[in-house]
Amino acid sequence: MSELLLSWDGPILIADYQMKSADRDMGESVVNQRLTFTNGVPCLVLVKNQALMSMTKGARDFFSSEVGTQGIMAAAIITDTLYKQSLTNFFLSVTRPSIPTRMLKDGQKAKEWLLTFQI
Amino acid sequence: MATDFSNLTDERLAELSELLASYSNGDFSAQGRISENFDALDTIILGINMLGEEIHERAISRDFMTSVFKAVKDLLFTVDAYGLITECNEAAEYGLGLGKEKIIGQDLKSFFQFSDEDLERLNRYRGGQSNPGDGIGIEGTFNSFSKGKRYIHCDISSLFNRDSPSGYVILIRDITEKKMADKILLRAMVSTLEEERKRVANDLHDSIGQELAGLRIILSHMLKMPSDAGATSVKDKDMCISIIDHTIQGLRDVCYNLLPSSLLGGGLYQTLLELKRRIPKDTRLHIEYDKVMEVFPLSLQVDLFRIIQEFISNTLKHARAKEVHLTFKDLGKNGVQMSISDDGIGFNITSIPPPGRGSHTIKSRAETFNGLVHMSSSPGAGTTLTVTFNLENYEEYNTFDHR
Numbered sequence: 001m002s003e004l005l006l007s008w009d010g011p012i013l014i015a016d017y018q019m020k021s022a023d024r025d026m027g028e029s030v031v032n033q034r035l036t037f038t039n040g041v042p043c044l045v046l047v048k049n050q051a052l053m054s055m056t057k058g059a060r061d062f063f064s065s066e067v068g069t070q071g072i073m074a075a076a077i078i079t080d081t082l083y084k085q086s087l088t089n090f091f092l093s094v095t096r097p098s099i100p101t102r103m104l105k106d107g108q109k110a111k112e113w114l115l116t117f118q119i
Numbered sequence: 120m121a122t123d124f125s126n127l128t129d130e131r132l133a134e135l136s137e138l139l140a141s142y143s144n145g146d147f148s149a150q151g152r153i154s155e156n157f158d159a160l161d162t163i164i165l166g167i168n169m170l171g172e173e174i175h176e177r178a179i180s181r182d183f184m185t186s187v188f189k190a191v192k193d194l195l196f197t198v199d200a201y202g203l204i205t206e207c208n209e210a211a212e213y214g215l216g217l218g219k220e221k222i223i224g225q226d227l228k229s230f231f232q233f234s235d236e237d238l239e240r241l242n243r244y245r246g247g248q249s250n251p252g253d254g255i256g257i258e259g260t261f262n263s264f265s266k267g268k269r270y271i272h273c274d275i276s277s278l279f280n281r282d283s284p285s286g287y288v289i290l291i292r293d294i295t296e297k298k299m300a301d302k303i304l305l306r307a308m309v310s311t312l313e314e315e316r317k318r319v320a321n322d323l324h325d326s327i328g329q330e331l332a333g334l335r336i337i338l339s340h341m342l343k344m345p346s347d348a349g350a351t352s353v354k355d356k357d358m359c360i361s362i363i364d365h366t367i368q369g370l371r372d373v374c375y376n377l378l379p380s381s382l383l384g385g386g387l388y389q390t391l392l393e394l395k396r397r398i399p400k401d402t403r404l405h406i407e408y409d410k411v412m413e414v415f416p417l418s419l420q421v422d423l424f425r426i427i428q429e430f431i432s433n434t435l436k437h438a439r440a441k442e443v444h445l446t447f448k449d450l451g452k453n454g455v456q457m458s459i460s461d462d463g464i465g466f467n468i469t470s471i472p473p474p475g476r477g478s479h480t481i482k483s484r485a486e487t488f489n490g491l492v493h494m495s496s497s498p499g500a501g502t503t504l505t506v507t508f509n510l511e512n513y514e515e516y517n518t519f520d521h522r
Contacts, residue, residue: 053157054165057172083157083165090169 004030006037009046012114013038016048024058027068035071044114045075046107049084055091064097074100074117076110131160138167147175194271194291197278200245202227205286214293216264227289231271233259244275245287258294270298307479319373326369334362379424387412387420391445394428398443402435407446411455419508422484423457429481430459430504438463438502454509465496481506 003026005016015034019026034045055063062068069075075097079085088103100117104110134152141149149171151164188195194211198204207222215222215230222230233241237257244255254276263269274290341355374380375393382390388408395404412420427445434440440463448456478494485492485506496502 054153057169057176060169081157082159083162086162086166087169090166094169094173 002033004033006034009111011044011118012111013043013045014048015045016050017052018050020051021054021056022052022059022063023056024062027059027062031062031068031070038071040071042071042073044117045072046110046114047075047077049077049079049088053083053087055087060091060095064091064095066098069097069099072099073119074114075102076114077101077103078107078110079103079105135160135164135167138164142167142171142174145178147171147178191290193293196227196289196291197286198227198289199286200284202245211291213265214261214263214291231259231261231273231291233257233273241275261291263293266295269293270295304479304483308483311480319377322369322373322376327366327373330362330366330369334359334366337362378421382417382421382424387424390424391427394424394431398431399435402440402443404431404443404445407444409447409449409455411449412447415455415508419488422488423506426457426481426484426504426506427459430461430502434461434463434502438465440464440501450507454507456505456507458503458505460501460503462501465498465500465502467498468494468496 003017003019005014005018007014007016013034015030017030022030077088077092079088085103091097092101092103102110102113104113131154138149138151141147150168153161153164153168188206188208191208192210194214195208196204196211197206204223204225204227207219211222212219228238237259240255241257254274257273257275259271259273261269261271270293272292272294274292276288277284278286278288337355337359341352344352344355375397379390379393381393388406388410391404391406391408395406398404412423431443434443438461440461443459443461445459446457448458450456478492481504482492484490485508488508491507491509493505493507494502
């Protein structure tokens with residue numbers, strides 16, 4: 001099974017993580033998959049964490065770095081449980097991604113927020 | 120999202136308690152177990168685990184930086200934007216003879232003295248008129264607890280906390296020995312120059328001056344003589360020519376001692392042959408020459424000649440030597456080596472007072488070409504001087520181009 005499912009919803013790229021946990025190597029792998037899928041064209045990304053339950057520090061640092069956020073104009077992360085909310089909140093407030101990133105519960109609101117970054 | 124604590128058990132709470140105890144003991148590598156339920160307790164443990172990872176990395180980084188801070192033998196300070204000391208290392212405490220509690224919070228200028236000019240530069244740097252990434256270097260003095268007045272060099276760089284300037288880091292190096300050595304060298308150079316001037320003045324006065332004065336007397340005498348003086352007049356004229364020849368030779372000697380014309384025209388080897396001719400007959404100079412020397416810049420050849428001249432001058436004055444051997448060796452990639460030795464009375468190299476003027480000049484001349492100087496001597500065993508030059512880009516030293 002692929003670690004990442006990618007699809008377009010209009011101008012927004014939907015990224016659905018399928019792995020339960022992520023380390024740095026996995027982070028590099030999914031970023032490469034994304035860049036291949038988008039041909040490196042900058043885009044808005046909606047992240048759905050259906051399965052991801054843990055991230056190592058290496059993965060958190062990589063996902064928030066310039067390399068890890070390459071080709072992303074803005075990202076919205078959908079969370080549906082307190083547990084994932086805690087994981088995402090830590091990522092956003094401690095590791096601090098280098099692009100505009102927000103955690104939301106509602107997918108529609110997340111898309112609306114992302115579209116404010118559309119050029 | 121309602122928080123569900125229904126799955127809590129004594130066992131899981133005990134695990135959480137153990138995890139917190141590990142953190143309290145400074146073991147941030149410990150990780151709590153997360154169940155398959157991903158319930159409220161798992162959420163808390165997840166947060167603690169991630170917190171532990173962050174602290175663990177920062178603790179390693181902090182411990183490493185602390186050990187670097189301690190290992191630095193120079194005086195190291197951090198100061199805030201106002202110049203007040205916020206941290207210092209052990210070397211700083213030792214140097215100032217004060218405990219950290221008496222150093223922290225003090226103005227750096229209360230311990231170290233700087234010139235107005237350097238303080239102005241420092242203010243410009245702090246005022247943001249220089250690129251903060253560049254840092255600056257200033258010199259000053261301070262009174263060391265154990266060594267008295269010391270000369271210092273300060274390297275000052277901006278300190279950043281998450282990209283915002285948060286003060287300065289200041290590394291203070293004791294340069295007293297270097298300053299003293301520089302002073303001695305400068306004094307030796309000035310004294311050498313003065314001696315050279317005195318010697319030229321004496322040469323001009325004693326030989327050329329005397330001879331011209333004698334010539335004047337003879338010419339005055341000839342003018343007063345009757346026109347039919349005959350043989351006496353011829354004798355005086357011969358004497359005048361002889362005096363003029365002597366004067367010309369004297370002038371040549373003076374010029375040779377200033378800078379041998381053969382060095383400019385014929386190179387080092389020709390000059391050494393000329394030197395050999397000028398040495399008194401009871402001391403013989405043997406030269407084993409290597410033509411590799413000719414490719415070196417003229418400035419190096421001049422310095423080498425001066426070193427050889429200095430050595431031979433000392434040999435003639437003090438060593439009572441019969442033979443002097445001069446050799447040049449091409450060391451290939453390792454450069455070139457000049458070695459000169461005499462079979463004189465030698466001296467106890469350890470009992471001679473600090474390097475005399477001659478050896479200072481030899482050393483400073485060699486150092487300008489990255490030369491290594493080694494001198495050996497002992498009573499009855501003669502003296503040997505070896506100078507090794509390792510010139511990778513010797514063209515850059517060609518600052519003496521008279522050709």
